[in-house]
Amino acid sequence: MARPLSRAFFSRSVHAVAPDLIGAVLLVNGVGGRLVEVEAYHHTDPAAHSFRGPTPRNAVMFGPPGFAYVYRSYGIHWCLNFVCEPKGSASAVLIRAIEPTAGLAAMRRRRGTSDIRLLCSGPGRLCEALGVTGDFTGLALNAPPIAIFARSGPVEIVAGPRIGITKAADLPWRYGEKGSRFLSKPFAPAAAKPSA
DNA sequence: TGCCCGATTAACT
DNA sequence: GTTAATCGGGCAA
Numbered sequence A: 001m002a003r004p005l006s007r008a009f010f011s012r013s014v015h016a017v018a019p020d021l022i023g024a025v026l027l028v029n030g031v032g033g034r035l036v037e038v039e040a041y042h043h044t045d046p047a048a049h050s051f052r053g054p055t056p057r058n059a060v061m062f063g064p065p066g067f068a069y070v071y072r073s074y075g076i077h078w079c080l081n082f083v084c085e086p087k088g089s090a091s092a093v094l095i096r097a098i099e100p101t102a103g104l105a106a107m108r109r110r111r112g113t114s115d116i117r118l119l120c121s122g123p124g125r126l127c128e129a130l131g132v133t134g135d136f137t138g139l140a141l142n143a144p145p146i147a148i149f150a151r152s153g154p155v156e157i158v159a160g161p162r163i164g165i166t167k168a169a170d171l172p173w174r175y176g177e178k179g180s181r182f183l184s185k186p187f188a189p190a191a192a193k194p195s196a
Numbered sequence B: 001t002g003c004c005c006g007a008t009t010a011a012c013t
Numbered sequence C: 001g002t003t004a005a006t007c008g009g010g011c012a013a
Helices: A014-021 A104-111 A123-130
Strands: A025-028 A031-041 A068-073 A077-084 A091-102 A146-149 A157-160 A174-177
Touching (some): A014 A031, A014 A077, A014 A091, A014 A174, A025 A091, A077 A123, A091 A104
Antiparallel strands (some): A025 A031, A025 A146, A031 A091, A068 A077, A077 A091
């Protein structure tokens, strides 16, 4: 039986939580699917919104773990994060892609496409598909309308550099399910021989 | 008060 | 492969 993720799950290091989220199931009002791609953001990380300290926008990141942080990206899209680590750490996991499994009709309607691979493969896309907006900031991750369940079986996880950032772009803090068709971008194969 | 730029996406050449 | 869309946050003045 699917096990809801506890507050304790999110209280750990963001680098432990992020890979453990791969294969977990996220539902918003019953619409969602399996997490196949996430990125970790730590408060000591120049690319993190919390890096420069608390502000009205990122305040929830400085609160207790197990809550949602949603911000607007490029003035157009919404991006969903899970706040992690003990309160004050201001670290979070960005949800980048899911494999749609529930509420496909609602997703297609919101996204305006029938291509299942374009429904939730990207942080902005999945928020639109699941109906996530800035109003979700501060919502608990273990209470309606949000539900998250631990993965039920083994998953092969790969890691690589994060996407779309310019600061600390070399840190391999993007995690995904190996070979998933629903990644926003494929993971580069391991370099055979770094030369320069 | 103004300016620059971003954890993106879709459309276009 | 390149670029427009679009706007709030954060920092300089």
